Amino acid sequence: MKIAIGADHGGYKLKEEIKKYLEDKQIEYKDFGTFSEERVDYPVIAKEVCKSVQNKQADLGIIICKTGYGMSIVANKFKGIRCAACYNEQSAKFAKAHNNINVLALGAEYVSTNEAICILRMILATEFEGERHNIRLKMIEEIEKENMK
Secondary structure, X not given: OEEEEEEOOOOHHHHHHHHHHHHHOOOEEEEOOOOOOOOOOHHHHHHHHHHHHHOOOOOXXXXXXXXXXXXXXXXXXXXXXXXXXXXXXXXXXXXXXXXXXXXXXXXXXXXXXXXXXXXXXXXXXXXXXXXXXXXXXXXXXXXXXXXXX
């Protein structure tokens, strides 16, 4: 498992805490920034994380901003990326089991470090259920083909 991780200035501190967890669990990651709390534009960071997942250089992306929403909007502009902003373990479980997300967005303003780690653990532990959900993912792929030229 290799993870691409990135945050804007609003998510910087949470990103650093998640990196400690990844290191403790010996999970490989690549940090796409930011590297301080100085203001940055979140689309730049989200783009790099998503390109890494899209190009199969990472199995999962984690993007963090103040709310998780801006980053998730950017992520879902990439063909093949399925991103959800998750705020608890239950939302993470269903995002993975039903939608097979490959990018997790977190809102640093709304989740503690402990909650974020619990969400990440749920994503990593949950298997995609397939079956009826595959039909829906194929529909999403068709929509991408039609609308992402």
